[in-house]
Amino acid sequence: MTEQASSPYIYDLADGNADMKPLLGGKGAGVAEMHRIGVPVPDAFTVTTTACVETMRTGEWPAGLWDQIQAAVKRLEERTGRTLGGSEKPLLVSVRSGSVQSMPGMMDTILNLGISDSSVEALGAEAGNPRFAWDSYRRFISMYGEVVEGIAPHIYEDALSAAKQAKGVASDTDLDAEDLKALVAEYKRLSSDALGGAWTTDPMEQLRRAVDAVFKSWNNPRAEVYRRANNISAAMGTAVNVMQMVFGNMGETSGTGVCFTRNPSTGAKELYGEFLTNAQGEDVVSGIRTPRRLEEMEQVLPEAYHQLIETMELMEKHYKDMQDMEFTIQDGKLYMLQTRNGKRTARAALRVAGDLVDEGIIDKTEAVRRIEPGQLDQLMHPGIDPDAKPEAITTGLNASPGAAVGAIVFDADTAEERGKAGEDVVLVRWETTPDDIHGVIQAQGVLTSHGGMTSHAAVVARGMGTPCVAGAHELAIDAANKVVTVNGRTWHEGDIISIDGTTGEVFEGAVKLIPPAMDEDFERIISWADEVKSLVVRANADNGPDAAKAREFGAQGIGLCRTEHMFMDEVRLPAVQRMILAEDQAERAAALAEILPLQQSDFESIFEAMTGLPVNIRLLDPPLHEFLPGLVEQNLKVQELRLTGGSQEDITREEALLARVKKLSEANPMLGLRGCRLSLLYPEIPVMQTKAIVRAAIAVKQRGGDPVLEIMVPLVAYPEELKRLREIIVRVADEEIAAAGIELEYTVGTMIELPRAALVADQIAEYADYFSFGTNDLTQTGIGLSRDDAEGSFLNAYIDNDIIPANPFAQIDRDGVGELVRIGVEKGRKAKPGLKTGVCGEHGGDPESIELFNEIGMNYVSCSPYRVPIARLAAARAALGAQG
């Protein structure tokens, strides 16, 4: 950088480079870099992001900025031999935002600045096309008036319509130079009236206001929404790029277009782009004219075409990544306006990264760094075919990704029945409950009108990889009459709908789907990830098929097997309820004896699917009332029987059940009688479960398998709880092993899911072979936040209003819950060096959270089977120090 040329807040084109992106924004750094390596770009200068940040901070421009801009304009005029607004060889410029991370279309742009009463004629003469000049002037006034001065656009539109009407024509193109000249005069008058005389026609003053408008557009609502959605910091600010206008609309030897160096949809190394002759950039994207395929440009503008192809190759090699570029040809001469790393689908990202390794351009670890783990999610579920996508009838939360097509059903029994009969169904419910599980299992997709991202339906659906749209509030569901209404339109049971759990959209009829798979490119990148990661990735699975699926996706064991899901099965629920309602220990033991062989057979299928890899089984966790009818429901049932003359026998039975439901009901079940508390009060439950687990392992081993057994105690707060339950587990397990006359190893661990457990982890470690951090519950207790309640009510408001940065159930709360995890790991390992520590729960599949777990030095994470590849990649990127 030459001292004379640029100044603190301004960088001339020749003084920037690619590394200056934080200061010049993506666009400014990109064009400077192209200029530096000899690619033709229009001359330009960039106002830095720091100028924007300063302005936002103080409410006014930093001292000297305007002087520096005026000097930069002078230097640009000198370099181009043109004058801004001059009556000879006028200089026109574009004024564009340029953020550090791409925010396409979110901020403001002004084109053709510099056109004025004095320069318009000269521009027309230079182009040999007065109409082009007057049309540019007209467009400038309305764009500037609307974007910079905030004038309502309709006043320009009305004037344009009036002009066409007066002339009796229908199209803008039927207006000639004189018509447009008159229209310019009218536009100016209207603008001046709208601003009460504050309208300026001075190009320098217009430039000042335009730069200020771009600064301000950093904080416009759509930019804020976009930043929040894409995790972009609001503190970065935008640069402002002032660039000499080049015109693709100067005739048939001019044109404009967009190109990618590879196919952004598939990743294939092939030509991919569109162009139009005699057009400006907005004509390509606006859809008014249909653009032509880039290949055709070779015939029309061969010289520019070949130069473009060379430039594409040069830029991709230079940036070592697929490029997305904009170009304009003015009178046969090619100008590049922008280059950036191209946005691409997950599939394309994998293909491009793999190919770049094959081409020797990047190495394997760089390929791993290139893939955004969250993006892989879309590959793990069938998706809506992007080419066939119709308009959505309504939208809810994208609760579990993937697309589903099926017949509407309104209850779980019907879902199960029709699903088992081979029909594809979508279960449409107000909200699901654990009682619906059999229906959810059989459904292709779940759609609810209530509940949030971690509502029952959402959690269960994600765990099973079933697409789910939750909380679609516009749905009016009348389950009794099997009708759902949306905005006045009605669908009945059996009608086909489609849902896209990746976007939250709901469609009428069957939309076309594309299947998920780990294709070759996927497998290859993930296997490279495994080479660098240090965290082991396990999966959460509660049955054999899920365990098999998890193994297929590369899970290195089961991190959490929830035994209560086996209790929910409708065949088993009656025995479970008998167990709960038992009058004494003998009756309870009899009911448990019925459940034992069923649990054992479940465990056998899991051990078989995971042979040779560890399977961590958690003892019964939820409060017992979850297995009984609800308190409201049972109260209503009893009252109804009484008021409608039910038989005394029925009343007596239902009242007895109500009494039990009342006794077991809790004000705050999250903090109630569950987990190890239940096992300590009813030791016959852990005894039965330990028997079922150990017998299953023995059976699998006797059949030649290699079960690796971990038994886990949930909700421990006090070391004594674990001590006593460990004694029970060890006693029962050793008895079973001795009786079988077989060698079988097992370990006993605990969940760390309460703040107290983390704080006394050193004491708990004495009785634990391993720790599994239940970060879901640790989030609930650590922040005092009930997931069931918060997501439906204030949590969204908190996120929308920037009180908290992200949903703490999706991304771990680093300062609070993360600190508890760190304390727990440190204290546990202090007492027992090398103690194995892992995470189960949804954070185990979240890349940002995985970064923290890797940093803390944990041994493994565990997540739902479909998130295993994502976690493997995230673990690798964390090991490489790549930012999520």
Added chain:
Amino acid sequence: MTEQASSPYIYDLADGNADMKPLLGGKGAGVAEMHRIGVPVPDAFTVTTTACVETMRTGEWPAGLWDQIQAAVKRLEERTGRTLGGSEKPLLVSVRSGSVQSMPGMMDTILNLGISDSSVEALGAEAGNPRFAWDSYRRFISMYGEVVEGIAPHIYEDALSAAKQAKGVASDTDLDAEDLKALVAEYKRLSSDALGGAWTTDPMEQLRRAVDAVFKSWNNPRAEVYRRANNISAAMGTAVNVMQMVFGNMGETSGTGVCFTRNPSTGAKELYGEFLTNAQGEDVVSGIRTPRRLEEMEQVLPEAYHQLIETMELMEKHYKDMQDMEFTIQDGKLYMLQTRNGKRTARAALRVAGDLVDEGIIDKTEAVRRIEPGQLDQLMHPGIDPDAKPEAITTGLNASPGAAVGAIVFDADTAEERGKAGEDVVLVRWETTPDDIHGVIQAQGVLTSHGGMTSHAAVVARGMGTPCVAGAHELAIDAANKVVTVNGRTWHEGDIISIDGTTGEVFEGAVKLIPPAMDEDFERIISWADEVKSLVVRANADNGPDAAKAREFGAQGIGLCRTEHMFMDEVRLPAVQRMILAEDQAERAAALAEILPLQQSDFESIFEAMTGLPVNIRLLDPPLHEFLPGLVEQNLKVQELRLTGGSQEDITREEALLARVKKLSEANPMLGLRGCRLSLLYPEIPVMQTKAIVRAAIAVKQRGGDPVLEIMVPLVAYPEELKRLREIIVRVADEEIAAAGIELEYTVGTMIELPRAALVADQIAEYADYFSFGTNDLTQTGIGLSRDDAEGSFLNAYIDNDIIPANPFAQIDRDGVGELVRIGVEKGRKAKPGLKTGVCGEHGGDPESIELFNEIGMNYVSCSPYRVPIARLAAARAALGAQG
């Protein structure tokens, strides 16, 4: 200690002293000390507590113990010139437990050991009374058989009855020496049969088994219950005292008694004791014979009497505290059997401590150390209203002061069951035994028809502060039929009675009670406490009268004023409900405007009562559904209207309310939409509350008062929550103050009641003028324990089964919740040095918890008004380093 005499597990009488209480137990150290300073005690040796601890740990006696006991017996025989079980000059001993902290009657005692076929005749000859010898032998066999060998006592009672029947007499005393000799033979036969031949008649073997039985009695159920109720560690073990028997039952020049150096009920310096001639110790405490007042002994046994009075004075001076002593006179010669610091009522404790300071025996800080803060609780309980006092139905001894009202129960199990269920009960018994301890703990009061001031019931009740009337002889109790009759009138189980343990009166029905007050002794000790404490003690109060009461008890401000209690008032609830059900912000604001002046007037009365002292007001905390009908209730109402043909208008209204109740219902309200979350969603609520608080302060100030204002935000988890609410509070408060044209200071603080808040306390401190730790909620979230659910279900089981040492809602969980408090204080003060920190919630009134808060260096605690004196004392003791 001489090497030859004592050995590791044994200390002879001459080798012990008062400082060796941990090793020798209270009794062993006490008699050794008396011996050391020249008071006559029977010769003895003590088996140490370490021998008991070792035996409990390993399940068998430590090596060498038996040899050491045998050697100690030899030495005792040599010193006394007698032989254990010898046929000439036989040595008889008592074998008694002796714990470090007094546990009256909870463990085993065996008297007269050494009596045998060979020694019985010699004993009779020596006493000149063969009947006495044979009666002692008979008593020894049944006592030893029952206590050591576990033989059912009824077999001895049956044999005794048979003997009386055979002779045709009614009383034991009608049996002569020959009868008793035959009975001894029968007892031996029965004992041998009961043990299948394992009965021993060898005194040394009996001694070995007796010592072992005392060891084991440390862990008997009643001892465990007593330890738990009195916070005595189970790890300490008991000593065993083997002491030469002296006989108070050798005739009319013999006797036995119990005396206190001051009145243990009132603390007055006056003679207080009871005795019986020709009796053994058990006759005094068992209530079989009614003892005589000690004063009468001067006539009967003048020499021993004067020696006793001298000894009492000597011992009190020596121990610098009121003594509780047991003595026996054998043939005119006085022996002291035991001395210990006497158990006393709280009132007596204060009086004695104050008097000892006046007498120059102890200083003021020692007086403060002497008072157990928890004991003061009994002074803070109501008494019988003297104006409303009805006529007593009968009167007994005023054994333990205070009034109690409750349902009559006749056995300890029922007392425990109904007491735990929350019912107030009065345990009515012939006399209590150590086996009744679980019932006494749960009863509001104890009433016995037999026993004196030093009976078991009296001693235990005084120790626990439970009101007790003892020896109400007019009561005819028929426990089997659950009926008590007094002068022809009858009461059944469940009938309500009242007792006044201060006067000994018993009343029918529930008499009117009056609130307690601090008397002069109380005031004096507490004022000494204030001189040494560093923690400020505030009170929790929600209205003017409570605030005034708190100030009367010495509160130095209000630590927590819960504004929601004002919302619950039935006059205000309709406006509160309108506020909640409001369709829009305007309607909500209108309802709030109605509540504002009501809240303001509440705050005014609090500021007035607390003028000059800080008042910390918490903004609305509970979830809104707490102010609406319950979900079950409203569902039932709607269904009932539907099924019973209610009007459409009613149905529509109640359905609308139900919809709102449903919407506001939460799965876990503890962790839901409450506290600052509510204020952020409905800012009009904190705006109204801030206005009401500040306007109240302005009004009080304008009337000449001095309001000291603190406004507190509850349930903060994220610094941003406090930042935003602080902005609202400061804006509104400053507007009100400016409008009033008055000077008014105020501070804004926050509750630290969530684990996250403690962990990020440094960030939160930036926006807080002070922290108030809400240890109730911090316990709920930190341990994952819903108070509403846990206390009714598993928490008692946890405490009963020693999984946790104490109820964490009563006594702070040091390792977990306490650690969070420590982290919060440290982080807060790191960010803001000198940050004021306090505790509100029930732990603020618990002595053990106060010890921790003092240790952490907090500024204040806050508790209910009636616990303020206790907290003041506890704070002083914490500052002095006295153990709770």
